[in-house]
Amino acid sequence: MKNSLFNLFWQNSKLTDHNYLNFIKWLEEYWRTENNSMSYLVYPTEDLLLKRPNDKLIKIMKKRKSDRVFSDKKITEKQLWSLFYSFSQKEDFTRLVPSWWWIYPIEVFAFLLNVKWNLNKKIVYYNSDNHSLSIVNNIDNIDIQKDFWLLLEWEPSAIFVFVWFPDRVIQKYSERWGRFLLIETWHYAQNLWLRLVQEKMKWVEAGWLKDDKIKEYLKLNGSSIVITLWFAVWF
Numbered sequence: 001m002k003n004s005l006f007n008l009f010w011q012n013s014k015l016t017d018h019n020y021l022n023f024i025k026w027l028e029e030y031w032r033t034e035n036n037s038m039s040y041l042v043y044p045t046e047d048l049l050l051k052r053p054n055d056k057l058i059k060i061m062k063k064r065k066s067d068r069v070f071s072d073k074k075i076t077e078k079q080l081w082s083l084f085y086s087f088s089q090k091e092d093f094t095r096l097v098p099s100w101w102w103i104y105p106i107e108v109f110a111f112l113l114n115v116k117w118n119l120n121k122k123i124v125y126y127n128s129d130n131h132s133l134s135i136v137n138n139i140d141n142i143d144i145q146k147d148f149w150l151l152l153e154w155e156p157s158a159i160f161v162f163v164w165f166p167d168r169v170i171q172k173y174s175e176r177w178g179r180f181l182l183i184e185t186w187h188y189a190q191n192l193w194l195r196l197v198q199e200k201m202k203w204v205e206a207g208w209l210k211d212d213k214i215k216e217y218l219k220l221n222g223s224s225i226v227i228t229l230w231f232a233v234w235f
Contacts, residue, residue, distance in 0.1 A: 123139060206230060
């Protein structure tokens with residue numbers, strides 16, 4: 001990755017063993033002093049009320065939320081197929097997620113921790129072109145709680161990780177690619193949200209993890225990739 005302002009921001013905002021405790025202290029201080037004084041826009045005109053839709057998509061969207069109450073029930077093979085299909089390639093060779101000029105710089109990996117499948121305890125890469133998985137690594141001796149800082153009672157059934165490959169876009173979009181990174185990441189998140197609701201599953205999304213450690217698990221250490229977001233999913 002070129003030495004860009006976005007790269008400087010990303011490197012300075014990474015969490016490590018050295019700065020994690022300071023980050024936690026900052027959050028604790030915020031919640032202690034935060035007074036819920038939010039500012040809202042108010043215009044001196046009459047509000048024009050709109051009719052509310054009540055279709056199937058709205059019902060799914062209303063059920064969408066991060067949760068903190070889970071079970072240790074395993075995800076089935078069929079349910080995993082459904083979740084991965086959120087990022088698949090269509091018949092016209094585009095994916096179910098939008099991308100500028102069809103470059104698709106984001107790829108999806110998953111840590112399968114508690115699944116009813118022979119891929120249990122594996123790290124996999126999703127091949128969108130033919131809806132298949134490639135085994136990347138074993139999860140043996142990986143401390144999920146520590147490396148993802150996942151301080152919850154139940155270990156997730158799976159953790160989806162969105163990975164950005166900046167070399168695919170930086171030549172075309174230069175410094176602007178950082179904005180596109182954040183926008184495209186949320187396209188992927190939205191698709192996964194909707195499938196998780198459809199499968200009646202629960203999740204937590206987060207950005208705090210040990211970037212360099214996760215890159216090592218994905219066998220991409222030393223590369224220019226950027227870990228953008230992860231989803232832990234349960235029942």
